[in-house]
Amino acid sequence: MKMLINGKPVKASDGSEIEVINPATHEVTDTVPNATQADIEDALEIAQIGKKIWRNTSVEERVRILTKAARNIEEHKDELGSLLCRELGRPYNQCVDEALSAGANFRAFAEKMKHHMTEILPGKESDLVMVQREPLGVVICVTPFNFPLGLYAFKAAPALAAGNAVIVKPASVTPLASIRMTELLLEAGVPGEALQIVTGSGENVGKILASSPLINAVSLTGSTKVGIETASHAIRNLSRVFLELGGNDPLIILKDADLDLAVSETMMGRMYNAGQVCCASKRMLVHSKIADEYIERLCTAFRQMTLTNPFEENCDMGPLISENAACRVEEQIKHTLKQGAVCLSGGHRFQKSYFEPTILDRVTANMDVAKDMEIFGPVVPVIRFDTEEEAVAIANQTQYGLSAGVITKDYQKGLKLAMQMESGTAVVNGCGDYRTFQTPFGGHKQSGIGTEGLLMTLDEMMLTKCVVLKQIL
Incomplete structure (x- = not known):
């Protein structure tokens, strides 16, 4: 052309x-x-x-x-x-x-x-x-x-x-x-x-x-x-x-969260376009009491995904934009594992540019992926927290401020946390990947x-x- x-x-x-x-x-x-x-x-x-x-x-x-x-x-x-x-x-x-x-x-x-x-x-x-x-x-x-x-x-x-x-x-x-x-x-x-x-x-x-x-x-x-x-x-x-x-958007999942909702929002907010979305939820901050069950349900959802040619009707997720992009995601995962995280699902690329949906557990607040390292791929880093104050502090410790989300059955609590997060968009009971024609879309900070x-x-x-x-x- x-x-x-x-x-x-x-x-x-x-x-x-x-x-x-x-x-x-x-x-x-x-x-x-x-x-x-x-x-x-x-x-x-x-x-x-x-x-x-x-x-x-x-x-x-x-x-x-x-x-x-x-x-x-x-x-x-x-x-x-x-x-x-x-x-x-x-x-x-x-x-x-x-x-x-x-x-x-x-x-x-x-x-x-x-x-x-x-x-x-x-x-x-x-x-x-x-x-x-x-x-x-x-x-x-x-x-x-x-x-x-x-x-x-x-x-x-x-x-x-x-x-x-x-x-x-x-x-x-x-x-x-x-x-x-x-x-x-x-x-x-x-x-x-x-x-x-x-x-x-x-x-x-x-x-x-x-x-x-x-x-x-x-x-x-x-x-x-x-x-x-x-x-x-x-x-x-x-x-x-x-x-x-850029963004490294947090999704806070509180102890009282509907886990079916949390998983569906994670899938929508992180797997869409193979994770290549600016306002995708790129850090999952999950209360320690429910983290294991959340991960188990997410692993089940991953197993049901079909990665194939994007023209196929049953395709849930296609490749990343290039082999170089997939290699970059692979390098970032290896870097995070060296810092002490554990890969519970996925973690590998195949057919050059395809990448397995990946869960990284035991991610801590001091790791690069929990701060400013934006992974542009289908990777879910799970950061466990014990208090809401701790969750907000981790959410805000990045240079970025594009979007954020919080999952909870208590809307009053969700609204309170949404107001505390430093981002251009904050969603209660949804991932940060929310945009309509009407909404003013833009980021804070960097x-x-x-x-x-x-x-x-x-x-x-x-x-x-x-x-x-x-x-x-």
């Missing part, structure tokens, strides 16, 4: 390409251009034209186009799901669901833009003040490999609804479905100057885009390290940054800056301007 610059499919100016590998079969699925600096500069110059065209497009017309785009995405859900399944390795039905979610997201932000009003405030004496909002200009959307369509939509939908020109930079390992979704948006009527997609390595393409004085904002989902580097480039031109970064979601993101994609009408009354 080719990247889309000025509404046209183009190769890299030097002809270089990147192979996209199917992580389940290890075969080359397709290739995409490895953009050069000249290619990126072309896209940036075109975006200067696009921001004027799209800004001057009426809100009514923008809403019509984005609503049509939502229909296009939903009508092509099977095609998008198939592309996503081949490049990511997540079960096919879950990939189709992500495509449907992306379409719904574009529709939601288009609908909200219809109700975005200019405000009138009283001024001094006979003056009036109009508060209106204008597009930022050019917004760079840098998306990760694990939710290419969903996070594309969470970034590009509000940016486009607000009237900005957008350049999407997808992860080089999962660019295919994003390119196809861009085609569908252009077919719906988004001008080619106002929406482009540039492919290539994040280290090269991302740095050039973030450093450019021709952009006004960067919205990125990725690691904390990459987020800090991106912000350091963008701040030189005072470009805004919206960062959704987990990010800004929020995504219908409640707030549209405003973040616009400038506020006061227009004063003196002595008009």
Whole structure:
């Protein structure tokens, strides 16, 4: 597939390409251009034209186009799901669901833009003040490999609804479905100057885009390290940054917890997408009195899982994104075992990029995995505690603060603990992996800056301007 610059499919100016590998079969699925600096500069110059065209497009017309785009995405859900399944390795039905979610997201932000009003405030004496909002200009959307369509939509939908020109930079390992979704948006009527997609390595393409004085904002989902580097480039031109970064999210399971619920939430919050979820529950803090029974039930649930080709109907979990990713998880497990943990289930990769659902018991609060070592795979470290105060202290001892959860039959107690946890989202009787279109999603501490979601993101994609009408009354 080719990247889309000025509404046209183009190769890299030097002809270089990147192979996209199917992580389940290890075969080359397709290739995409490895953009050069000249290619990126072309896209940036075109975006200067696009921001004027799209800004001057009426809100009514923008809403019509984005609503049509939502229909296009939903009508092509099977095609998008198939592309996503081949490049990511997540079960096919879950990939189709992500495509449907992306379409719904574009529709939601288009609908909200219809109700975005200019405000009138009283001024001094006979003056009036109009508060209106204008597009930022050019917004760079840098998306990760694990939710290419969903996070594309969470970034590009509000940016486009607000009237900005957008350049999407997808992860080089999962660019295919994003390119196809861009085609569908252009077919719906988004001008080619106002929406482009540039492919290539994040280290090269991302740095050039973030450093450019021709952009006004960067919205990125990725690691904390990459987020800090991106912000350091963008701040030189005072470009805004919206960062959704790493996490090592805790799930506290109290002594009175419904263990069936605790296990089901662990499965949903840790095994989904083979554990490759930013806001997955990555540390299970379990009361000592129930830890053994919790582990026994979780082992039973693991034995019932089917790990196979993600296109198979009975597939519960596919591979990790690459062999390197699986090796990294294996190394982190070995490191944790050296620190004194015990592996009770799983712990091994197979067929290069698949990884067994894994339980690590006897994890203590001083181990790296209990603090800042984020394992991006299907691994459940169990940390035992005796008091609620101890659980909260362990939960908060990390540099991250993305999401958190607590399982208890006592909602008052659950609410109390949720309020004490340092995270952008805290869920009572659920894992932290909770997100809807409406909720403001973002992290505290080293987990990010800004929020995504219908409640707030549209405003973040616009400038506020006061227009004063003196002595008009």
